Amino acid sequence: MGIVLQDPFLFTGTIASNVSLDHPDITRDRVEKALASVGADTVLKNLEKGYDEPVIEKGSTLSSGQRQLVSFARALAFDPAILILDEATSSIDTETEAIIQEAMDVLKEGRTTFIIAHRLSTIRNADQILVLDRGRIVEKGNHDQLMELKGKYFQMYQLQLGNKVKAG
Structure with a gap:
């Protein structure tokens, strides 16, 4: 390891x-x-x-x-x-x-x-992304799947891009 x-x-x-x-x-x-x-x-x-x-x-x-x-x-x-x-x-x-x-x-x-x-650009190509919030897994999937959910990952990604987009 x-x-x-x-x-x-x-x-x-x-x-x-x-x-x-x-x-x-x-x-x-x-x-x-x-x-x-x-x-x-x-x-x-x-x-x-x-x-x-x-x-x-x-x-x-x-x-x-x-x-x-x-x-x-x-x-x-x-x-x-x-x-x-x-x-x-x-x-x-x-x-x-x-x-x-x-x-x-x-x-x-x-x-x-x-x-x-x-830094989400680091994990963008990962096979599986686990999104943690206060120590709990709240979303999981690859980048495209998580972007479609428009949840926490989507919000974080937009923030890091400098966009002010509300989650769906």
């Missing part, structure tokens, strides 16, 4: 060691493939030492998007059967938002994925 959190934790070391966590089964080649697969190569290539760039505790020298891409690559390198994305896109910078969305598609492929999100 792999998990990617809203605010990923990076350790003192390098970008590569943060992906592999120094696990003996995670080769350098596997690290580089994971980073490339999630699009991190385009964001991290500017760094002086590339994947060997030093990372200080919590990764404060990297942008939020760069830290998130490293955590996505970490999850991909370990190839979990089940993946949990907990608000994984909520604190990213706009510069890397499109890359992060594509990285999520790569990460989700071939595995059961649970996505916890307030």
Whole structure:
């Protein structure tokens, strides 16, 4: 099982060691493939030492998007059967938002994925969306089905688009 959190934790070391966590089964080649697969190569290539760039505790020298891409690559390198994305896109910078969305598609492929999100664009393509209100499931379905209901999901979606539309 792999998990990617809203605010990923990076350790003192390098970008590569943060992906592999120094696990003996995670080769350098596997690290580089994971980073490339999630699009991190385009964001991290500017760094002086590339994947060997030093990372200080919590990764404060990297942008939020760069830290998130490293955590996505970490999850991909370990190839979990089940993946949990907990608000994984909520604190990213706009510069890397499109890359992060594509990285999520790569990460989700071939595995059961649970996505916890307030940003509805993150879950728009999910097979099954559960809408919670005060801890209870109030709606479920895919995006199109929930939009047709014109209920809570519809209201939230319209709000996030900036539309003022009343539910039916």
